[in-house]
Amino acid sequence: MSERKRLMIIDDDPDFVAGIRAILDGAGYETEVAYNPKDGFAALKARPHDLLLLDIMMGRGAEGVMMARKLRKDPALKDLPILIITGIREQIAFMFPGQAVHPNFVPLNELIEKPVEPDLLLERVKALLQAAETRGQPVS
């Protein structure tokens, strides 16, 4: 990693965000947070990011899923790797009836459950960033 990677966190739970942010900051990442999908989307459009950490159950329901769908349709953001961090794994399944438990929202994504052990979090983030790089697409 030549320069600091910039990670976007979209999650409506400030306490949980504080928990993962400290781990990511401690590992040398630059982190930015939005506490709702709307602000998050605006921030993603405003400046380039290398990875998005996305919560699923926000606001009135599965707003994270809508967010991911929106990103998939956006030419500038569709290649942004996404790490979905969800409270309940099966919530993904029932939102996509008939699909695998881990549907591919975007070309690069990964799913982990809350709470997440620091080492696992860092490993997944690193792996996704590396995968994005080997795809040869400058994500930013």
Next chain:
Amino acid sequence: MEGKARILVIDDEEIVLDSCTEILRGEGYQLATASDGMRGLALVKEFRPDVVVVDLKMPGLSGFDVLARLREADPTVVTVVITGYATVSSAVEAMKSGAYDFLPKPFTPEEFRLIIRRAVEKRSLTFEAMALRRERDLLREHFAAIVSHELKAPLAAIQQNIFVLERQLAATATPDQRERLARVKARMADLIQMVDTWRRGVSIDIEAIKSRQVPVSVRIPIDKAVESALVYATRKAVTIDVAVPEPAPRVMGDQGTLTEALVNLLSNAVKFSRDGGRIEVTAEVRDDEVRIAVTDHGVGIAPDELPHLFEAFYTQPGVGGERGSGLGLAVSRRIVEAHGGAITVQSTPGQGSTFVITLPMLGDDGPGGARREAEPLAASAKDGPR
């Protein structure tokens, strides 16, 4: 039912229609009449009756035909049949095919009023029952959602910050502080797991399990379950021996939930084992069925407890005082039953218990399929879960 109850009377005799109308006048019903089956059925669509009174013996479409078509169109409509005095047997026939009650001719006005009142009551009870059933389903779903989000979210946030604290204090904390933190973390992990199990207990979706079933070798869920139970077993120095024949029998199953069912049995086995104990997991084929047995040599279960074992929220403290959610076995049973299988238990107090999951075996279809006859257990303890 909103507003006035709607009654439709179908009879070919004009005098019957007239007298029915007369009897019900002023009773607060909305009434419609039809002089034959076809007209009656046509009227059903626009009039949307709550109760249909139909003469069994009519030219053209008979009362039985009308009953059959009504059932098809809307099974919640309450039907009453009118029969000749001498043909009670056909009334019985009509009730077998879904009529709510019958009225033998000739009848008094009071009899007619009474039967209509009861039929209308029956109709509103049917609606009430339907509404309650819907409400129950909604509550079940909502409860699952509430438990999952409202309880799990704060627990996850707390645990996430404990993880951070542990990291930040790694270099400076005293052994005592470190141990305290480890205790907090472990209890929090137990709590989160319990919430997950409860949620699964209420929300386990049998239809979803059925729809996800694919051919799967029993080796896979067994290995995964053993792997997950090993962490806990190692803490108590309990060993787990696995014996599955090669090639392993296959079943139609959902790997994730089958693993979960086995994990529940295995964690119970560990929980009720004494330190340094041994647990055996075996799979064998018997009469086109796969029997997966989990045997422990622990404290066993008293005979009077056996019948309650698979009930939700039934719980007994483990050897080390471990508490469970009381849902593990109930969840396992629902999962196994969704697979068309059964779960049984045998136990001797002081000597241990054997839980057996029986699943229909998937027939031989090409390489990798299971052999039909039972065969001696090929692998032994040494082969372990790998």
